[in-house]
Amino acid sequence: MIVLVKQVPDTQNIKGDAMTPEGTVNRAKLPAIFNPEDLNALEEALKLKDKFGGKVTVITMGPPRAADILRESLFKGADDVVLLSDKIFAGADTLATSYALSLAVKKVGDFDIILCGRQAIDGDTAQVGPQTAEKLGVNQVTFVDRVIDLKDKKITVERSIEGGFEEVTSTLPVLLTVTEEANDPRPASAKRVCAYKRAMTPLETQTYDDDYVNGADKNTGFKIKLWGHEDIGAAPEQCGLSGSPTMVKEIESVVLEARDFKNIDKSKVGIESLIKELMTEHIIG
């Protein structure tokens, strides 16, 4: 199983100054978190592993500090993790992102199921999952709330639709996008935190002294894989900004229109005048 995850800016507090002139986000200016529904995707993969066995590899694409969410994945139970990071990937829209991710998946090798969150809270597009599936030529089932069954190279899931649900089967391999309804992600295991807290990418090991890094090797010998565009055989013109057909023309902060405003007193008299006005104008009957 392969899980695709993303580190996202906390979108509650974004100001215009965190945007670059090209309209992409300057993520360095925002607090970064594990995209919530990607945690559900990881949990679903770990649950499948608990039940049916197999290996869980987590891949993310992002800046060097996205290694944080890979460590978090290791703490929860991932077997292997890969960071796709390269300046060439910067500014990618969903099409360029899915191109790079699909090549990384191919490099990881054989898989039965790819899982990712339904959507990321920074873009809310829900496009990277289906687009990655298309690039890999595999089937997809989106909005998965529950895995019902897995046998004979066939998976049965429940997915949410408007005001209801669907039960769908798919042959393997398949890409599933998972909703927050699917599960409650497990916490990190204390044992795994000890084992993997010093798991680092080659970029990170440069910033620590040798003793600390060698300590990591003594614990588990585990290093986070770091792949650039050459490692996955990506054509630079299909990556990042140049591989992205969509462009941001302009960004506006939301400005509320001023209105004619009447302050109504909360007294009986105030409310009576309001109701009378609304009745006269036939807004209420």
Place this chain on the structure above:
Amino acid sequence: MSTNEVWVYIEQHDGKISDVSLELLGKGSELAKNLKVQTGAVIPGSKVKDLAPLLFSYGADKVYIAEDPSLARYTTLPYAKTMVDLIRQYQPQIVLYGATVTGRDLAPRIASEIKVGLTADCTNLKIGDYTRKEKEYKNILYQIRPAFGGNIIATIVSPEQRPQMATVREGVMKMNNVDKSRKGEVVEFTPTIAKDIIRSEVLKRVQHEKKVNLKGAHIIISGGIGVGSKDNFKLIYDLAHILGAEVGASRAAVDAGYIPKDHQVGQTGTTVRPKLYIAVGISGSIQHMAGMSESNRVIAINSDPEAPIFKLAHYGIVGDLNEVIPRFIEVYKSLKK
């Protein structure tokens, strides 16, 4: 053959067309008029031919019928293959999809295969020019959407590739008035769907009738986190009952478990434009206000005089809802007598 048309993907389940598809025919025909091209409604399915007159009456000039038994239920690959073949054959300049579960499953798959851009969840679409690096593009689709939690509005363009594609949420665009005398051209297209792309099977589809009708309501009383508890929502229901209104809610109230999600108004809930919107205990997040700012009149009731919702309101009452709402009900009853 490049038709340069504006296309709307018509979503149907068991022969029933989704509202958002008809809304998009409204917007699509407006864009097409601007561009002086025709509006195409594209409808894959198994028995959908009879739906063509309805699509003409909502603004389509042409209806592309793509019938095949394997399209009886929506599954990704056969639908994507059919749409990709249609797009390659007729080369529209714009294709619009509802941002429904189906639209959000299908459109990215198509975009990836034909390598074009796709903008999700647009709240507005316009035609305009665009200049980049001294290159000028005429009559480009401006795909306008909120981003980053609704704090900004971004205008996205995909100037180089055709078609330009976008998904649009239900309830955002207005349907055309139905004109039953409108006629158009039916184009029948025969899908080629190989067995090996039928990899999914829908075993069961369960859909409940919508109990909450926010979109059709003339008056909406919405409660926010300021209502304080599930029990206290009774006050909101009481007021709604007496005014013949529908009950709405902010995302915070839904997340707090005060009321089910189908009542949610806002960017991630339902977009509404009633005659009267009464916001009770709602502070007014951008994402909520984006979903109700086109209401004809807004009354805000909030104990915090600094709440942002007052900026959008026509009438503001600063006070405790436990005091204000019973008084409102009492006064209304006495005036009705």
